[in-house]
Amino acid sequence: SAEPVLMAENVPSGLLEACVVLGVSNDRLKELGLLQGKDKEPLVEAEVLQVHAPPFVTKESSSNGTEHDHAPAFSRVQRRRSFKKKRDRLVSTISNSGQTNEPAVAASDDLSVPQNIDLIALPQLCFPDGLRITSESREDDYHFLVFTDVFGNQTHGVVAQYCKPVHMILYCIYLIKSTEKHICIISKYPYYNALRDCLSSLFLCRSFLLQLKMSRMCEFEEQVKEFSAKLALVPIPPPGPLHVVFNLRPFQIELPSRLDVDRPVMDLDLHLPFLCFRPKQILSILMEQRVVFLSTDWAKLTLVAECFMIFIHPLRWQHPFVPVLSRQMLDFIMAPTAFLMGCHTSHFEEVAEELDDLVLVDIDQGTVLSLSSNRLELPDVPLTARDCFIFRAKGLQLHYDLDVCRVGSRTDINELRALRRQWQHKVNTVILNVTMELIVNIFSEVCDFLNYEHRVFNSEEFLRSRETTDHEFYKKVLDTHIFHSFLRDRLNRKNDAFTHMQLNIRSETRRMRAMTESPRRPAMEEIRKYIRPEIGLSSRLGVSMPNLADHRLLTVPVRQTSMRTMPFHSCSWSPSRPIKTFKLPEFPPPLAYQYVQSYYNDLIKELSKAISTATPDDSALLARYYYLRGLVNSVAGKRVDALGDFQSLYKTDMDIFPNELLNALVESLPAEERRMAERRPDLKRLISRVKRENERERARPMDGGTVKRFELPKKHLHMEDFVRRVQESGVVKDQDTIQRLFEALTVGQQKQVDPETFCFFYNFWKETEAAAQDVDLPVVVLEHLETDECVYKLSSSVKTSHGVGKIAMTQRRLFLLTEGRPGYVEITKFRDIEDVKISSAPFLLLRIPALKIKTSLRKETFEANLKSECDLWHLMIKEMWAGRKMADDHKDPQFMEQALTNALLMDAVVGCLQSQKAIFAATKLAYFDKKKLEVPMMVPKTTSETLKHKINPSLDQTSPQAVDVLLYTPGRSAERNPKLWCALSDGKVLVFDAASWSMQHNSVQNCMLAVNQQQLWIGSTDSFIYIINPRSVSCNKQLTEHRGEVTGLTLEERTDKFSQTVAYSCSEDGSVIVWDVTTLQVRRQFRVSCDRLQCIQIHNGMLWCCKSASHTIRSHGV
Secondary structure (H helix, E strand, O other), X not given: OHHHHHHHOOOOOOOOXXXXXXXXXXXXXXXXXXXXXXXXXOEEOOEEEEEEOOOOOOHHHHOOOOOOXXXXXXXXXXXXXXXXXXXXXXXXXXXXXXXXXXXXXXXXXXXXXXXXXXXXXXXXXXXOOOEEEXXXXXXXXXXXXXXXXXXXXXXXXXXXXXEEEEEEEEOOEEEEEEEEEEEEEXXXXXXXXXXXXXXXXXXXOXXXXXXXXXXXXXXXXXXXXXXXXXXXXXXXXXOOOEEEEEEEOOEEXXXXXXXXXXXXXXXXXXXXXXXXXXXXXXXXXXXXXXXXXXXXXXXHHHHHHHHHXXXXXXXXXXXXXXXXXXHHHHHHHHOOOOEEEEEEHHHHHHHHHHOOOOEEEEOOOOEEEEOOOOOOOOOOOOHHHXXXXXXXXXXXXXOHHHHOOOOOOOOOHHHHHHHHHHHHHHHHHHHHHHHHHHHHHHHHHHXXXXXXXXXXEOHHHHHHHOOHHHHHHHHHHHOOHHHHHHHHHHHOOOOOHHHHHHHHOOOHHHHHHHOOOOOOOOOHHHHHHHOOOOOOEOOOOOOOOXXXXXXXOOOOOOOOOOOOOOOOOOOOOOOOOOOEEEEOOOOOOOOOHHHHHHHHHHHHHHHHHHHHHOOOOOHHHHHHHHHHXXXXXXXXXXXXXXXXXXXXXXXXXXXXXXXXXXXXXXXXOOHHHHHHHHOOHHHHHHHHHHHHHHHHHHHOOOOOOOOEEOOOOOOOEOHHHHHHHHHHHOOOOOHHHHHHHHHHHXXXXXXXXXXXXXXXXXXXXXXXXXXXXXXXXXXHHHOOOOOOOOOOEEOOOEXXXXXXXXXXXXXXXXXXXXXXXXXXEEEEEHXXXXXXXXXXXXXXXXXXXXXXXXXXXXXXXXXXXXXXXXXXXXXXXXXXXXXXXXXXXXXXXXXXXXXXXXXXXXXXXXXXHOOOOHHHHXXXXXXXXXXXXXXXXXXXXXXXXXXXXXXXXXXXOOOOOOEEEEEEEOXXXXXXXXXXXXXXXXXXXXXXXXXXXXXXXXXXXXXXXXOOOOOEEEEEOOOOEEEEEOOOOEEEEEEOOOOOOEEEEEEEOOOXXXXXXXXXXXXXXXXXXXXXXXXXXXXXXXXXXXXXXXXEEEEOOEEEEEOXXXXXXXXXXX
């Protein structure tokens, strides 16, 4: 039927998409023998001679009269067949200039080919220099191709050239000449080295060489078809630590897996560009621009270009990518957009004449030129990232012979190849870390200027935070398509290699703080690392930022200003894992259905054996075996078994869950098999979940969500619009605070904020922030400040009772920065203030407003003649004092954080309004100062004595949320701090002192359980138990056995160190499941008779099951 074929479009293919033979047909060769007086080496047009594509055998073809069942091959498109092209008329004619007049494939040819292969362009790409009949025999060589369809999907080709002897009669003289034929293997995946090895094994076959020499084309075609059918039996390994190995004599060929789900296959030598170019040249090529690679070796073009595509990950190239251009395709460089293309060096002048804004990269000469001025004029990569990359690149060990000079000689070719693969894997891993670190160093702080709720990127503020010398680079990059795609992934909280390295290169506290959505602030402890006592600190000391956490919660270091002054620390985007290999059985006769089925049965047995011998601790490896067995079962027609294997991924590794393949399996299930699957509870849940996921997928935006740039408003803002705009700007998030700000800005006028007022407020806020960053403090002052203190407000120079100077305010204290000889005079800490008031001081015949502060640590009152600033400082200090008092009373430092936000907003309101009502408007923001005049929230004495710390998990949320569950996990080392896991009512989980982390599912977490150092279980209303890795704060396993809302989790104490850890879970329908924590298998399941089971707990060997009344069950009886 049409439906199964349609669904097969989404099934991942195997190694082979198609194998195509190209060259000159015998009919055409006869014509050439009759041409007298023409070129001695005529240029002819290549033709498609053969196309071989899976499936090669079907059940229908195995026995007459058997109904078509399925095609046992790893094939995405089932309706394809192998054929030899039948020629009905001349394909092309030859002119003296070598130009052809007709397409390579005649219109009357009966072709049946894979839908994504363009046979018109393929001959040009396989013979980019054209095809000639020569008197000289050439050595076999290889080059590589990339095909991109209109949707951006890529397929890859490896082309092998061989020479076939041609017997011709010219002027009655018998001549033997040579003509080239090419075999092109096309694959969905860029297995360049593996496919080249496959073709090499074919050319080393004696029977193949004999058929070529004797021109036995029928036997030749049959052997190529059999070769193609073998490759169609090879499954592609899933991402992770398992490679697939198979034999094609004399070689043992290894298919490496992708490193993670978001990366492409990397089966090439990533050190090639470092052998061709200097590190600084590599940096210039990475820019999104119009790039043309040049080389005399066609193979180098694709391999080097593909390396650069990998170097920019997670940025994705979104423009034309054609690394090999034939001479007929040179007009492609006229494309009006950015592109990356490649051509032969002989076309240099032709290319250079067309456009003057190309960047020409000569791989052979190792040069990078811009045609606009014959020299490269591209903005430099930011200094920090550039210096680090060059430093790393200089340390790369890129010469294989130097590394193996101590190794003895070997005679086994496969041992030598394995040794080279190990070296290449090590080098590739180091290069991936170096290039990923480059991208992280360039773009890591982009995340600090994203508003996740409103999907806004504040590009102007990001640029303002960069060094002036880097502005040209960022202005060019921020407008590119690949950067826009990168922003979309960040806003979608993609957990990719970029995120992993970003976490790995930061300290625990900074790492987790960076995952929150609160703005950053510098830490004095980090600042002091870059201060030389003789010169002090001259810039970037403090920032005027709201929502700043107390030092007892989080400490965030200042942005590193220069890599020149610090050592380069090694880092990695992913932990190194040992690579395992799985060897496929020997290939059967691949054109017989019964042998192919027997091969799949043997493959399933081998995978089952690997699963039974794998240890439960190595769940990642176990998941790969399940994935491969499910893939083989699906192509062997065992669909129900395949569903069972993919169901096992929930308990081993959900990151490799094949959603498209699973959807295709479910849709193609015959009625009888569907009934069989639905009789199994686990598969029934799996099928229903696939349906739900399909509905969610259809509801998601096709482009992954929009990304907006922050812009100042152009029309009047009512309350709702004002709240949204302020949240987008990153000034403050709390909705109640923003509403008070709205009241302050609209005092005495209509309740709407005009665009000019908003603009004045925003600009003043940013200018004040920049001014605070440029405060000059001598080292003697820094010695008196805590590690996380910052200067948020600095007065003008005033006369005080302690001398002339500037009053500085941090989040903890007030101090005087004396003039003349710079010095530090402590005024008071906010918690020590007893009274703050305004009085007047006599000056000649005038009375000058003065601020008086009485503190508990000094008898004398501090007095400062602040003049016009007096009212504002009075308001700000009273708010900070009130916030400090409430924070101490309630043991909640976030009250102080909120008070600081209010004080800074007061400063901005007064600065932007510049009128008599400005101070009155600022009083609208004095939240804590007013609150202390109200009836205080009394804390009971017992609670006050017991309470050590209090936090508000909703502080960074746009609206308050209820706390459903709390769980504490202790830190196990100096690098891992203790964490408090807090599940909110909206399904979000916050981690203190760590980060806010949101699960990918819209569900509410009801219960949490720390099972061990590697597992934290979270029960949810959607009936699933999510298993979290506390270290990476990521979820890649689920337990799906419950059918109702999971309401309780508990852990049974181990009687001794050799006993297995057992966990219990319960759901609202009364179901209780006993789990083996190591294997995640169900040990036992029973039901408690009750309306709603609320929770369970083990105490003194008894399992207590609680609802409105308690039920007890002995744990040994469970």
